[in-house]
Structures are given as C-alpha cells and as structure tokens.
Amino acid sequence: xxxxxxxxxxxxxxxxxxxxxxxxxxxxxxxxxxxxxxxxxxxxxxxxxxxxxxxxxxxxxxxxxxxxxxxxxxxxxxxxxxxxxxxxxxxxxxxxxxxxxxxxxxxxxxxxxxxxxxxxxxxxxxxxxxxxxxxxxxxxxxxxxxxxxxxxxxxxxxxxxxxxxxxxxxxxxxxxxxxxxxxxxxxxxxxxxxxxxxxxxxxxxxxxxxxxxxxxxxxxxxxxxxxxxxxxxxxxxxxxxxxxxxxxxxxxxxxxxxxxxxxxxxxxxxxxxxxxxxxxxxxxxxxxxxxxxxxxxxxxxxxxxxxxxxxxxxxxxxxxxxxxxxxxxxxxxxxxxxxxxxxxxxxxxxxxxxxxxxxxxxxxxxxxxxxxxxxxxxxxxxxxxxxxxxxxxxxxxxxxxxxxxxxxxxxxxxxxxxxxxxxxxxxxxxxxxxxx
Amino acid sequence: xxxxxxxxxxxxxxxxxxxxxxxxxxxxxxxxxxxxxxxxxxxxxxxxxxxxxxxxxxxxxxxxxxxxxxxxxxxxxxxxxxxxxxxxxxxxxxxxxxxxxxxxxxxxxxxxxxxxxxxxxxxxxxxxxxxxxxxxxxxxxxxxxxxxxxxxxxxxxxxxxxxxxxxxxxxxxxxxxxxxxxxxxxxxxxxxxxxxxxxxxxxxxxxxxxxxxxxxxxxxxxxxxxxxxxxxxxxxx
Numbered sequence: 001x002x003x004x005x006x007x008x009x010x011x012x013x014x015x016x017x018x019x020x021x022x023x024x025x026x027x028x029x030x031x032x033x034x035x036x037x038x039x040x041x042x043x044x045x046x047x048x049x050x051x052x053x054x055x056x057x058x059x060x061x062x063x064x065x066x067x068x069x070x071x072x073x074x075x076x077x078x079x080x081x082x083x084x085x086x087x088x089x090x091x092x093x094x095x096x097x098x099x100x101x102x103x104x105x106x107x108x109x110x111x112x113x114x115x116x117x118x119x120x121x122x123x124x125x126x127x128x129x130x131x132x133x134x135x136x137x138x139x140x141x142x143x144x145x146x147x148x149x150x151x152x153x154x155x156x157x158x159x160x161x162x163x164x165x166x167x168x169x170x171x172x173x174x175x176x177x178x179x180x181x182x183x184x185x186x187x188x189x190x191x192x193x194x195x196x197x198x199x200x201x202x203x204x205x206x207x208x209x210x211x212x213x214x215x216x217x218x219x220x221x222x223x224x225x226x227x228x229x230x231x232x233x234x235x236x237x238x239x240x241x242x243x244x245x246x247x248x249x250x251x252x253x254x255x256x257x258x259x260x261x262x263x264x265x266x267x268x269x270x271x272x273x274x275x276x277x278x279x280x281x282x283x284x285x286x287x288x289x290x291x292x293x294x295x296x297x298x299x300x301x302x303x304x305x306x307x308x309x310x311x312x313x314x315x316x317x318x319x320x321x322x323x324x325x326x327x328x329x330x331x332x333x334x335x336x337x338x339x340x341x342x343x344x345x346x347x348x349x350x351x352x353x354x355x356x357x358x359x360x361x362x363x364x365x366x367x368x369x370x371x372x373x374x375x376x377x378x379x380x381x382x383x384x385x386x387x388x389x390x391x392x393x394x395x396x397x398x399x400x401x402x403x404x405x406x407x408x409x410x411x412x413x414x415x416x417x418x419x420x421x422x423x424x425x426x427x428x429x430x431x432x433x434x435x436x
Numbered sequence: 437x438x439x440x441x442x443x444x445x446x447x448x449x450x451x452x453x454x455x456x457x458x459x460x461x462x463x464x465x466x467x468x469x470x471x472x473x474x475x476x477x478x479x480x481x482x483x484x485x486x487x488x489x490x491x492x493x494x495x496x497x498x499x500x501x502x503x504x505x506x507x508x509x510x511x512x513x514x515x516x517x518x519x520x521x522x523x524x525x526x527x528x529x530x531x532x533x534x535x536x537x538x539x540x541x542x543x544x545x546x547x548x549x550x551x552x553x554x555x556x557x558x559x560x561x562x563x564x565x566x567x568x569x570x571x572x573x574x575x576x577x578x579x580x581x582x583x584x585x586x587x588x589x590x591x592x593x594x595x596x597x598x599x600x601x602x603x604x605x606x607x608x609x610x611x612x613x614x615x616x617x618x619x620x621x622x623x624x625x626x627x628x629x630x631x632x633x634x635x636x637x638x639x640x641x642x643x644x645x646x647x648x649x650x651x652x653x654x655x656x657x658x659x660x661x662x663x664x665x666x667x668x669x670x671x672x673x
Contacts, residue, residue, distance in 0.1 A: 290525050305524065316538055318530040354544035363531040365668045367636040372536075372669045376550075386662075413639070415661035419671060422553070430665035432637050 007178070008108045010056045012128055014049040016104035017070060019136045020096040021077050026140055027147040028082035028092070029384070037081060044077040067171075071097055091155045094167035095208050099139055101171060102201035107131040109194040146212050150384060153219055163208060170204025227400045227407075234337035235330060238296070241303035249289075292362075294321025296329050300336035301360070304344070308358060313347050315340070317360035323369040324362065326434050331408040335371060338401035339427055343375035346425060350376060367436035369414075371429040378423045386418055405429065438466055438556065439486060443473040443504065444493040444520065449541060450474075453491060453520070456548045466556075476504030485512035489555050491539075494521040502526075505533035514562075516555045536670070558670075565618065567611075569595070571604045578602070580618060584644050586611055586628040598646060621663040624653045631667040 021044065030037055051073050055066025074096055079089040107128050115124055155163075174197040176183060255278070262275045290298045297319060305315045324332055343358045350356050359374045381388050387402050402418065405427070409416040414431035440457060444450040450472055461468040473479045476492070476499030490508070492501035499507075505517050519527045519538035527538040537554075539547055565580040582597045588608040595602040608628050612620070619631045623642060633645040641649045642660075652660055 290528060292528055314540055316524055316540055317528060318536050318538065319528055320531045352546075354546050357547055357550075359537055361531070361536040363536060366634075368664075368668060370665075370668050413637070415658070415665050417662045417665045417669075419666065421671065424550075426669070426671070428665045428669035428671075430661065430668060436636070 008104050010052040011049060012108060012132070013070075013100070013104050014045070014052040015129065016107070016132050017052075017074055017096070017100040018045045018048050018077075019132055020100035020103065020139075021074055021081075023099065023136050023140045023143060024078060024092045024096050024147075025081045027144050028084060029149065031081055031083045040077070040081050044073075044081070047073050047077070074100075085155075087155045087157070087160050090160050091163045094163040095143075095205075095212075098167050098170050098201060098204040098208060099136075101174065102198065102205050103132050103135040103139075105174070105194065105198040105201055106135065109191070109198050112191065112194060142209070146209065146216060148216075150387065151216070151219065152384065153215060159211075159215060162211060166204060166207050166211065170201060170207075174200035174204070223400065223403075227404055230338070230400050231330070231334060231404055234333050234341075237303070237337065238299060238329075238333045242299045245299055245302065292319040292321030294324060294332070296332045297321035297324065297336065297362070300333060300340070304336070304340040308340070308344050308347075311344065311348050311356075312353055313344055313356040313358060315358045315360065317362075319360060319362040320364060321362065323364040323433065324371070324431075327408075327412065327431075331411065334404050334408045335429060338405050339371075339373040339429075342401050342427075343373055343425070346377055347375045350378060364433070367433055369431045369433050371431070373427040374424050376423060377420070377425040380420060383418065383420075388418065402427075437469060438559070439469045439471075439488045441471050441473065441479065441487045441490045443476055443479050443490065443496070443501065445474050445496045446493070447474075449493070449520075449543075452543060453548075456543065456545050457552075459545065460549060460552055476500055480504050480507045483508060483511065485515065487512075487515045488559055489516045489518065489552070491518050491520055494519050494526045494538075495523070502529065502533070505535065509533050516558060518551055518555065554670075567595075567615070569593075569602070569604050569606070571602055576602065580615075580630070581632065583630050584633045584646060584648070585630060585650065586620075588626045588628075596648070619667050621660055623656055623660045624651050627651075631664055634664060637661070637664070 022041070025041070032040065048070065051066070051070050055063075055069060058066050071093060075089055075093040078084075078092050078096065079086060082089070082092065084092065110131055111124055111128055114127070115121075177193045177196055259275045259278055262278075263272060290302050292298050292301065298321065301315075301317055301319065305317070308315045327335075340358070340360075347356045347358055355376045355378070357376045359372075361370070361372045363370055387406075402416070406416045409429050409431060412431045412434075414429060416430075417428045419426045419428070442450060442453050442457070444453060454470065454472065457468060457470060460466070475496050479490075479492075480499065490505075492505060494501035501519050501521070505519075508515065508517070513534075517530075517533055517535040519530055519535055520541060520543060521527050521538060522541040524540060527535075530536060530538055537551060539551060567578045567580055567583065569576055569578065578595060578597065584596045584598060586608065587594045587596060591605055591607070592603055593606045593608065593611065595604075608622065608626070612622055612628055615628065620628050621631055622628050627650050629642065629644065629650060634642050635645055635647075636643045637652070638649075640652060640654070640657075642652050643649050
C-alpha cells in the first residue's frame, strides 16, 4: 500500500456494496414485500458495514478472506430479497460487486481530487454519498432495461462462471497497484492508482453489461423463432383440417348422390333397406357439422374438439363465430389454436376423467368481441407479468402460445388476460369490433 | 331460496339432474325450490318470470330447449339458462339467448356443481349492490348499476348516473377502495368509471353510456383494457 493515499474508508465501501445490491433489488422481482423487505434492507446495510469494519481489523494476509466475506454477505442479501434461484443470485452478486467497486473507487477519486486530503469531514460524507447515489441512479436506469420483468433469463453454470470470472479478473487487476507497484500494469503515483482502479472497474461493469445484453438478445431471437414456428404449425394444422373437412363433405355429397341413384334404379325392398343403412352410416360418420357463423372457427373447433375427445377431454363451446369476422384468418387460427392446444395440454394431466373439461365462449358484448377459454386445472401456477412463468421447457411452449395470442389481441387494439379462478385457468381475449 | 326449473323429457336423465341438485343443495346448505317439466311446451305455457335458474334439455319432442329459451327471453331477461344436451353442436348458438355455457350428457356432478357455483355467483352480484353517500347531510343510496362514472373536481365528487348528477365532498381514493372488485376502474386521475357502462374504446378515450367520452391516461390504458376484459368475460374477482 502507498502511504500517500489512504484506502477508501470502510463505510464508503459498505455503502457502495449495499446500494449496488439495492439497484438489483429494484430491478428484480422481490421475494418479500413491505415491512419484511424494509427490515431485510436495513439489516443488509448493518451486516455489510459490520463486515467491512471487521475486515479492516484483519491483518493484510487475511485481506482476501475479508473480501470473500463481504461478497458472501451481498449474495445472501440479494438472495433473501429478490425472487431468484441461487445461481441467478450469484450472477447478480458478481454484477453488484463490480458496480460497488467502481462507484466506491470513482467517488473516492472525486473526493480526493476536490478535497485534496484523506479527511472525509461532513462535506466529504455528503459528497461521497451524493456521488455514489447518483451513480446508482444511473446504474438503475441502465440495468432496468437489461432485466425485463416478463423474461426469466435462466443462468446456467457457463453464464455464471463467465460472470464470476469477469468480476474476479476486474477486481484483481483493479487492485493490483495497491498490492505491488512492481508489475507492468501497476500505477506508481497516488492519484494515478485511483484512476486505474476506477477505469478497470468501469470496464468490468461494461463487459458484464455487454454479456447480459448479448444473452438477452440471443434469448429474444430464439423466442421469436419459436413463436414463428408455432404460428406456422398452427396454420399448417388449420389448412390440413380444412382440407380434410372439405374432403369429407365432398365424399358425403357423392355418397348421397350415389344412394339416391341406387334408390331410383330399383324398387326392390332389400336394396332400399341397404341404401337406408348406407345413408344412416354416413350420417353417423360426419355427424352434424358445427355452424358458428365463421368457417375458420368451425374448422378450428371441429379439429380441436376431436383431438380433445381422443384424449378423453370434453370441450363445450358456445360460439358466435360472426363476431370475429373482422379478424384475419391467421389471427383466428392463432387465438383458437393456441388457446385450445394449451387447454388440452393442461387438461390431459387431470387424473379424474369427469374433470377434464374445457369451455369456450365467444360472444358479442356491446361493441366488443369477447373470447373466453377455460379449463379445469385444479392446481396453481405463478404468473409473471400476467403470463404463466416460463422456465421449464414445456411451460416455455405454453408461454409462446400465449404470447402469440397476446400479439394478435394487441394487433386489434384489444387485450388478453390470464386468471386462475377457483381451480380454473381462464383466458380472456377482448377485442373492440372495428366500426361498431 | 333459489328457484330452479328442470325441463327434460327423458325421466332417467331428469332423475339424475334432480339427484345432483339435491346433493348440491345439501352440500352448499342452500334452500332450493325445484320444479320439473317433461317438455319445453309445459314450461312456456303460462310461464312466469319467477325462476332463478333453468336447466333446459335441447332435444325434446314438442318444444326444444333453444326454442323455449327464445320464448322465455321475450318476457324474462334475467333468468339464468343452462342447456343440457348430448350433442355439443346443438348448443353452439346458446349465445343467442345469453346462455354462454352448457352441460353435456351424461351430466357429471362436478360439471353441474361448477355451473351452479357460477350461476349463483352471478345471482348474488346482481342484488344489493349499492353505494351510500352523504349528500349535504342526507344519506343517499345509489344503485351501482346506475352509476356511469364518478368524477373528482377539487375536493368534490360528482356521481354521474343515467340522467342525473349528484355531488358531495370526498376523494376518489376512498371510493376506489370501497368499490374495489365491483367492476369499477380508475381510467384517469379524475375518473372512476363503471366498466359495465363502457360502450367503446378509442386509442386515448372511452365512450360511456349516454355518449360521454372520457380520457384514458396512457399509463392506465393497459390495466383498463385488462379490467374490461375480466369484467366482460364474467370474472367475479
């Protein structure tokens, strides 16, 4: 250590670490709220300050141990306050740590420059707190966009290792000058030391920011692709079932003609009976076709109903297809296809056969079209930003379907809501009918 | 007391429904007045609008459920109609008579239970929904259904009902809390709108019953649309 500059006061480091944690507490979803949250935040500050003061009393040989203790406390604090898994908390800690190092160093550098001494004094305290406060306000504004609430960006071991690596490297290089001046990367003059440290820490923060931005970008690209694939699949399915329906209708018509011809040709009682039987069988095959007033809706409902029936699921639908006449075919397919696929997927797992129920209601309410899909579900799931939390692969799939529905709803200036009501999963799409 | 009518031509199916209903009444500790009919014709002959819920079979020899429902709706817009059918296609047009769901035969207790829970919930939200306010020292009772929107001007609240206005001292914040879960939404700082009177929505405004156009503030637009969706989609929350 050089004698010319005393190291950053312990309380400044503690304050910086604590505020850095707060930045991430602010951007993340909280584990607790209200009083417990406030209490944890206060306790976190006391703990961090205590550790810093304690570390200050340790011999220089145990310096690393003191730092690890502080990092551990930050991890604990972040894990207790934000709704994340341990790995994500580790990732946040790396970020918060580098941010804290940077802001403490920056504030101290400014303090040193303007005050010209190591004496903090009252003005110094105000200055330090102000600078650190400003930095964290800026950091919050920057990081907020990197942590969108509706995306839970899973942190795998690789991502965690890279974040920890960046943080460690930043920390070591930035503090090199304070340990020894005898390396090619060390500063030798007082203020220069501070400047190097601030710059290296800033670089570390920028690298971590870029790493996160890139992962987010990648996530969004994959998501977009999956959404498009799903959209495409739904449309393909629709075309296939429409072709199948047309084929059945055509054959039905042909057979009817054939039966009529058969009847006209002969008066034999046996033949007539045979013809009757044939006709009866045909009727049984095609059933009464659905007629909602919209052929796309008819096709979607017919194909999904039979798909559900094959899995022992009952779909009951009261549908005025004419109210969605203003929607593009692809959007009707998206909404009905995804909503029913999700419902079938969820209902399939219900153990009691008589509870495998899906209800669909589409009707007009004033100048709005209301589309409601409900399925018995029995359990409970966490909703993030109005959508079921997407972490598992299967849930992911569910998530894209819902996102596609929401996109379609937004396209018509409408909205989509997802609610859990007494064991039922309820999806509602409200669309203003144009020109109504 | 809940009055329920069952219209079903098949005696076996009728007995099943009656049995389920008895069980439901016992489990929920409800007093239920049950009347049964063997055909839609029997029901509509001399029909009086004193039922809460009707369970209507769709396929009946003389007058089917849909036809009977159309008849009933001419005089009784309030009764809750639940269709019972063995062909899902037959009920698809239930929306024409405001029957937005139906039961598939054979009727399982679970689905009937849920349908009744929902219907009875609808009955309950219908009645005794009022707001009591102090207008110039006199307590005044206002039917929630009559309120189009509430407006705050300085320290006064103006209640805009269909055809009249009432004004008293108070804050929207208090009223917002009191009307929570009753189908009202603060679409803008000075307005608390009754969702059942929202006629249409434009990019930055909404039009209420009576044609008044109110501003919807940008940050509240999404929440407003969601609340409207839940309200119109029959959420009881």
